Amino acid sequence: MKRKRFFLVMLLASATALMLMVAGPASPAPVEQEPGASADASCAKDPADAAAYTLQVGDVLGIDFRFTPEFNASPAIRPDGHVAMSGVGDVAAAGRTVRQLTCALEDAYRAFLRDPVISVSVQNFENPSFIVSGDVERPGKYDLRSQTTVTEAIAIAGGFRRSARRSGVYLFRRGLGGEMAAHVVDVKGMLEKGQLAQDITLQKDDMLFVPQSGFSRIERFIPVPGIGWFLSVP
Numbered sequence: 294m295k296r297k298r299f300f301l302v303m304l305l306a307s308a309t310a311l312m313l314m315v316a317g318p319a320s321p322a323p324v325e326q327e328p329g330a331s332a333d334a335s336c337a338k339d340p341a342d343a344a345a346y347t348l349q350v351g352d353v354l355g356i357d358f359r360f361t362p363e364f365n366a367s368p369a370i371r372p373d374g375h376v377a378m379s380g381v382g383d384v385a386a387a388g389r390t391v392r393q394l395t396c397a398l399e400d401a402y403r404a405f406l407r408d409p410v411i412s413v414s415v416q417n418f419e420n421p422s423f424i425v426s427g428d429v430e431r432p433g434k435y436d437l438r439s440q441t442t443v444t445e446a447i448a449i450a451g452g453f454r455r456s457a458r459r460s461g462v463y464l465f466r467r468g469l470g471g472e473m474a475a476h477v478v479d480v481k482g483m484l485e486k487g488q489l490a491q492d493i494t495l496q497k498d499d500m501l502f503v504p505q506s507g508f509s510r511i512e513r514f515i516p517v518p519g520i521g522w523f524l525s526v527p
């Protein structure tokens with residue numbers, strides 16, 4: 294009887310061991326996470342390449358999902374620096390490189406897609422620009438194609454009009470917090486004294502305003518003598 298019970302216990306033990314071998318080790322349950330929550334944490338170790346292009350507000354992107362094309366999108370980076378993506382909401386894009394944004398998107402979509410493969414490209418770049426307004430020959434918006442100073446920008450806009458106040462050109466520049474700061478540039482004095490080192494280099498979205506001189510505002514009210522006036526003088 295004891296021998297029969299021993300063989301029964303051994304048989305049950307062997308069957309249990311065989312079942313465990315077939316089943317293999319238990320896989321850990323996937324960790325639930327909020328979409329996009331780990332994007333910054335996982336991509337923080339991915340340093341920006343100094344030579345890589347940094348995405349800017351207004352850039353139009355092409356975002357392609359290799360295995361789930363239903364998520365493909367071509368969003369433009371909004372003024373707040375984010376892009377809206379289906380399923381994960383807003384993702385920060387401005388200030389990142391293409392590689393960093395790709396990493397952030399893959400982390401965000403990994404919450405519900407298995408091993409997402411995403412490629413990001415820039416389809417349309419937002420050209421940096423500056424504005425020249427006021428008493429210049431051709432006021433308007435111009436592309437900031439290379440390093441450009443205040444005097445060069447005025448020359449691009451056709452130069453000063455005769456009535457312009459050259460000693461008080463206003464340079465308006467937006468700060469990091471969105472506030473607008475004004476600087477007064479004495480272009481006339483700078484050129485007369487040859488102090489070109491003080492010629493400020495423009496930045497993206499700078500605006501120059503050239504006011505009229507005080508004399509030009511009253512000049513139209515000053516009578517201009519005609520030839521008859523000269524003839525009447527004794």
